[in-house]
Amino acid sequence: xxxxxxxGSHVSVSEGALVLLRCNYSSSVPPYLFWYVQYPxxxxxxxxxxxxxxxxxxxxxxxxxxxxxxxxxxxxTKPSAHMSDAAEYFCAVTVNxxxxxxxxxxxxxxxxxx
Amino acid sequence: xxxxxxxxxxxxxxxxxxxxxxCSQTLNHNVMYWYQxxxxxxxxxxxxxxxxxxxxxxxxxxxxxxxxxxxxxxxxDIRSPGLGDAAMYLCATSTEGRYQETQYFGPGTRLLVL
Numbered sequence: 001x002x003x004x005x006x007x008g009s010h011v012s013v014s015e016g017a018l019v020l021l022r023c024n025y026s027s028s029v030p031p032y033l034f035w036y037v038q039y040p041x042x043x044x045x046x047x048x049x050x051x052x053x054x055x056x057x058x059x060x061x062x063x064x065x066x067x068x069x070x071x072x073x074x075x076x077t078k079p080s081a082h083m084s085d086a087a088e089y090f091c092a093v094t095v096n097x098x099x100x101x102x103x104x105x106x107x108x109x110x111x112x113x114x
Numbered sequence: 115x116x117x118x119x120x121x122x123x124x125x126x127x128x129x130x131x132x133x134x135x136x137c138s139q140t141l142n143h144n145v146m147y148w149y150q151x152x153x154x155x156x157x158x159x160x161x162x163x164x165x166x167x168x169x170x171x172x173x174x175x176x177x178x179x180x181x182x183x184x185x186x187x188x189x190x191d192i193r194s195p196g197l198g199d200a201a202m203y204l205c206a207t208s209t210e211g212r213y214q215e216t217q218y219f220g221p222g223t224r225l226l227v228l
Contacts, residue, residue, distance in 0.1 A: 104157050
């Protein structure tokens with residue numbers, strides 16, 4: 001079965017600094033990877049997804065992620081943090097084999113320091 | 115705007131008293147999902163409908179049931195809520211339920227069990 005691991009349940013960055021949220025996956029077949037964002041008391045919103053096309057994926061709100069097969073990683077980055085980026089971020093994986101359900105990581109809470 | 119709507123946003127029930135949560139969608143998607151998300155945890159898939167076909171996750175307790183009377187609506191019934199069922203319940207939809215598709219989430223219903 002596939003899985004994702006998000007390193008760091010809490011990440012704090014200063015406004016204007018680089019945001020880096022880490023996600024590593026485990027899958028025996030090619031994965032499809034997603035980043036979702038959840039603002040307080042709201043549902044999840046898709047930021048971006050990797051579906052075996054370009055390895056560098058650009059998403060909404062200035063976020064991007066790079067699929068690195070050799071490192072089994074799909075880290076999320078943003079060059080300059082904004083106060084509105086404060087939220088919970090979930091990495092998720094699915095595969096085109098067997099049980100295709102979306103499996104989420106445990107999330108990373110991003111805090112922006114003014 | 116097409117969207118996923120969940121009512122109510124907050125639900126308080128008593129221990130053992132049946133409760134129903136509602137989800138509706140204007141996206142005309144074939145697939146509807148129910149997730150349970152406990153505090154600081156990843157969303158956990160309970161079950162999903164592909165059109166009228168019900169798919170239950172193996173570890174979903176029998177206490178949880180679902181109904182989908184038509185394409186637009188889906189209900190989550192908790193027959194005898196326990197204290198451990200207090201959580202955010204998220205409804206999501208997708209077009210065909212394929213692995214690479216985006217899931218569109220509603221804002222969630224936060225359930226409190228007294």
